[in-house]
Amino acid sequence: MTATATAPQLPMDATTLELRPRYEGANIGTWIGFKHVNYLVEEAVLGHLRACGHPAGRLHERYGLGADLVDLNTKILNVSQVDDVVTAKVRPVGVESGRLRLAVDLMVDRDGPVRAARATAGLSLRLDPGGWPADPVPDELAPITVDRLGRPEPPLAAGADPLAGLLAGHNGFGWVARMPYYYCHFSERVQMSGYLRHLEAALDLFMADRDASIAGMLAEQSWIPVVHHSSVSIVDEARMEEDLYTVFVVEDVFKRLTFTARMDCYVRRDGGLVRTATGRITHGWAAIEGRRSWRLVAFDDRLMRVLTGGGSR
Numbered sequence: 521m522t523a524t525a526t527a528p529q530l531p532m533d534a535t536t537l538e539l540r541p542r543y544e545g546a547n548i549g550t551w552i553g554f555k556h557v558n559y560l561v562e563e564a565v566l567g568h569l570r571a572c573g574h575p576a577g578r579l580h581e582r583y584g585l586g587a588d589l590v591d592l593n594t595k596i597l598n599v600s601q602v603d604d605v606v607t608a609k610v611r612p613v614g615v616e617s618g619r620l621r622l623a624v625d626l627m628v629d630r631d632g633p634v635r636a637a638r639a640t641a642g643l644s645l646r647l648d649p650g651g652w653p654a655d656p657v658p659d660e661l662a663p664i665t666v667d668r669l670g671r672p673e674p675p676l677a678a679g680a681d682p683l684a685g686l687l688a689g690h691n692g693f694g695w696v697a698r699m700p701y702y703y704c705h706f707s708e709r710v711q712m713s714g715y716l717r718h719l720e721a722a723l724d725l726f727m728a729d730r731d732a733s734i735a736g737m738l739a740e741q742s743w744i745p746v747v748h749h750s751s752v753s754i755v756d757e758a759r760m761e762e763d764l765y766t767v768f769v770v771e772d773v774f775k776r777l778t779f780t781a782r783m784d785c786y787v788r789r790d791g792g793l794v795r796t797a798t799g800r801i802t803h804g805w806a807a808i809e810g811r812r813s814w815r816l817v818a819f820d821d822r823l824m825r826v827l828t829g830g831g832s833r
Contacts, residue, residue, distance in 0.1 A: 534611040535571040539563050541600055548738075549811055552600040554747035554801075555713075555720045560600075561624050561639045562589055562712065564608035568622065569643075574661070583657050584649030586706040590619055590669055592716075593751040594639040604628045606636065618666040619644045642753075644669060648706060669709065672756040675792030682765050682786070682793055691829035692769035692781075693726040699764050710758040715797045719752060719783050722768035723803065726781075730826045742808045743817065748778060752799035762787045764796070770827050771800075776819040778804045779827050 545556025566576055569587060576587040600606065607627040614621050619642035626637040645665045647657065657665050679685045683694035703714030723745060727733055737743045758764055765786040773779045780802045786793040805823065806814040825831055 532612045534609060535568045536607060536609050537564065537567040537571070539567075539606045539608055541602060541604060541606065543602060546602040548744050549808070550602045552602060552604075553720070554594070554596060554750050555716045557596055557600055557626070557637050558592060558594055558639075558716050558750065559713065560606055560608065560626055561592065561594060561637070561641060564610050564624050564626070565589065565622055565641055565643060567608065568610040568612075579645060580706065582655050583661075584647060584652070584654035585657065585661070585665065586646040586648055586709075588644050588646050588669055588709075588754070589641055589712040590644045591642040591751070591753040592639065592712060593641075594637055595749050596637050596747060598628065598630070598634050598636045600626070600628060600636045604636075607633070615663045616642075617671070618664060620664045646706070646709070648708075650707070668757060670754045670756045670796070673795055675789065675794045676786070678788055678791060678793050682788070683767065686765070686767045686784070686786070686793075687769070690767075690769040691827070692767055693722070693729050694765065694767040695725060696763050696765050699758055699760060699762050701760055704760045708760055710760075710764070710796070712752060712754065715752045715754070715785065715799065718764070718766055718785065719750065719799050719801055722766065722781070722783050723801070726768050727826065730831060732822065732826050738808075743805050744808060744814070745803045746806045746816070747801060747803055749802040750799065752797060754797050756794055756796045758785065758787050758796040765793065770829075773819070773824070773827050776824065777816070778802050
């Protein structure tokens with residue numbers, strides 16, 4: 521690739537910007553859910569690109585590059601609320617295997633700054649000019665420019681019932697969903713936020729399948745799930761309008777306080793199952809004690825039966 525003389529450099533300096541959570545994320549009271557905390561991380565990374573002189577729109581329009589988060593690992597340390605001003609600090613930590621690695625801290629004011637979340641992210645620039653002329657990719661962007669997202673794996677055998685095969689021997693739930701255009705970007709590929717939506721939906725579907733729905737637990741016990749940790753990695757590309765086969769499997773329950781589940785997403789191609797994303801999420805449960813307060817609770821016997829595969833009753 522030939523560098524353009526006037527292209528701005530991609531410095532490794534840290535950047536800081538202020539963000540606000542989206543109102544959509546305040547699903548329970550005024551507390552912001554994990555998906556929208558991750559959206560703040562994504563916005564912080566995009567803001568970092570702008571500060572470096574490489575806004576995502578210009579990268580696409582000039583060079584045919586799509587800026588993609590390909591992995592995201594976030595620990596939530598304190599609650600973010602709907603009216604918070606979130607200070608995001610982004611620090612590049614290096615380049616590895618076609619992705620720029622970044623550390624992101626989200627800070628909120630609680631009579632002084634406290635860390636709401638800590639995340640690491642991997643950013644790749646997907647080369648896809650779409651058949652139109654494009655400027656050569658600058659040399660400084662070449663190390664994170666890729667022809668395909670992720671690190672593709674050999675396909676699995678699909679079988680007559682792919683979900684049954686993927687779930688065999690596990691306490692989990694699976695479903696198939698057509699990937700709509702609004703889960704995608706750059707006209708073709710499912711983006712990180714699409715997988716975050718799927719990870720958010722997974723617990724809702726899992727609990728409802730076991731007659732212990734989120735709405736039911738709210739009505740009966742004023743209990744809500746809370747997320748401590750989430751991660752998603754793109755393994756391969758899923759395309760617009762492909763059917764995504766998703767399985768959500770409980771892996772571990774820790775001292776009746778948290779549980780960790782794994783999500784894997786696949787598409788069917790050439791008779792096999794190609795994994796396109798994998799993720800994990802760690803949940804606790806909280807009892808709502810008012811419009812401004814809640815407390816973490818130990819899992820009761822009903823919830824333990826659900827999480828260990830014994831049903832809800």
